[in-house]
Amino acid sequence: MTAFPRRAIAQLIISGKSNIKPAIEEKVWGLNLDQIESGTGKILEKNMAALSELGPSTYPFAAGTVLYSKLRPYLNKVIVAEEDGYATTELVAMRCDLDQVFPDYLAYYLRSPEFLSFANRVVAGAKMPRMVMSEFWKYEIPLPPLPEQRRIVAMLDKADALRAKRREAITKLDQLLQSVFLEMFGDPVTNPKGWPETKFLGDVADICSGITKGRRTTDDTQETPYLAVANVQDRHLKLDSVKTIWATDAEIERYRLAVNDLLLTEGGDPDKLGRGALWDGSIRDCIHQNHVFRVRINSPSISPIFLNWLVGSARGKRYFLSVSKQTTGIASINMTQLKKFPLLIPPIELQVHFALAVSKIEAHQQELEKARDSAEQLFQSIQQQAFAGTL
Structure with a gap:
């Protein structure tokens, strides 16, 4: 085992901002936090704009600069710039002393669990936490x-490429499912296939809200697992952290989930309205929180999987945005609005055929997700051993 010497970040940096001076109307790369993928250093999209359009809260950086997001460091956004550009002031620019540190090495370390743990402890501000830069510069890296x-x-590049391929394969399967849906049913917004539009969601399903935290009861209670908003993602459940609540027998009976119940979140970011997933029955006697609607189909005219996709489609998102209450970037819908969601009703045989296709593709997707998780574990293992000097 070799313990590497450690040096403060400030001692490894020779400069920050660049002195590049493009013409005022020349198009340059304007880098903001939204372009950086969390945890990978990948640029999601490059925004090119005239220098005159960028505004005063930007500064120039040169290719090879390490850029670290001091805003909400838990998002873990760090890149090595491939070309010159202009960055938001929320990104800290670091030109490395190349006699001491390789820029990609510094970037990998700043994205490591060890540094991320430190960064999450050394922040100021509650709603918009920012790294305390005096502590950042003093931090010693191996x-x-x-x-x-x-x-x-x-x-790390090789291990990172492997996990990127796994993620890309899963994304392609998601795109395949979208294509299958559109091919079978057409655009749900314009309904080019002329499916009947005479029914609303409340006509084919029982809809209810869930249990309320902090309520008072004099009856005996028992600790019961329940699903909160964070557990309900877009067409999948996130069950790695399921909370419990003390509930009476009557409440458990009332709110107990059944397989193929559609769970829909009450609100959140406007672009996430209509987010929902089907309950898989994996937790016994599980109930749901009041900010999660339970939709239980009571009609033979519609299948749960088709309904999940229809509600989560552009048709659903447009409808919910049009009727939702919106305040300070948060949108919410109520039960009345949910019951009035206008359905498309294709033949049930076609819906069942779609459900079978979804099941087959999702089974393959689950295998890919296992491979993705293995690739992620390999990357983290190499990362940990490398920075500890044991690789």
Whole structure:
């Protein structure tokens, strides 16, 4: 085992902002936080704009600069710039002393669990936490010799490419499912296939809200698992952290979930309205919170999987945005509005055929997700061992 010497970040940096001076109307890369993918250093999209359009809260940086997001450091946004550009002031620019540190090595370390843990502890502000920069510059990172830094980066690059391929394969399956839905049913907004539009969601399903936290009861209660908004994602459940609540027998009976109940969130970011997933029955006697609607189909004319996709489609999102209450970037819908969601009703045989296709593709997707998780574990293992000097 080799323990690498450690040096403060400030001692590894020779400069920050660049002195590049493009013409005022020349198009430049304007980098903001939304362009950076959390945890990977990947640029999601490059925004090119005339320098005159960028505004005063930007500064120039040169290719090879390490850029670290001091705003909400838990999002873990760090990149090495591939070309010159202009960045928001929420990004800290670091031109590395190349005699001491390889930029990609520094970026990988700043994205590591060890540094992320430190960053989450050293912040100021509640709603918009920012890194305390005086602590950032003092932080000492492990610093092996440059050839070892390059060896570590090469190994991490290979492991990172593997996990990226796994994520890309899962994304392609998502796109395939979208294509199958549109091919079978057409655009649900314009309804080019002329499916009947005479029914509303309340006509084919029982809809109810869930249990309320902090309520008072004099009856005996028992600890019961319940689903909150965070557990209900877009067409999938996130069950790695399921909370419990003390509920009476009557409440458990009333709110107990059944397989194929459609769970829909009451509100959140406007673009996430209509977010919902089907209950899979994986937790016994599980109930749901009052900010999650339970939709239980009571009609043979519609299948749960088709309904999940229809509600989550552009048709659903447009409807919910049009009727929702919106305040300070948060949108919400009530039960009356949900019951009035206008349905499309294709033949049930076609819906069942779609459900079978979804099941087959999702089974393959689950295998890919296991492979993705294995690739992620491999990357984290290499990362941990490399920075500890045990690789």
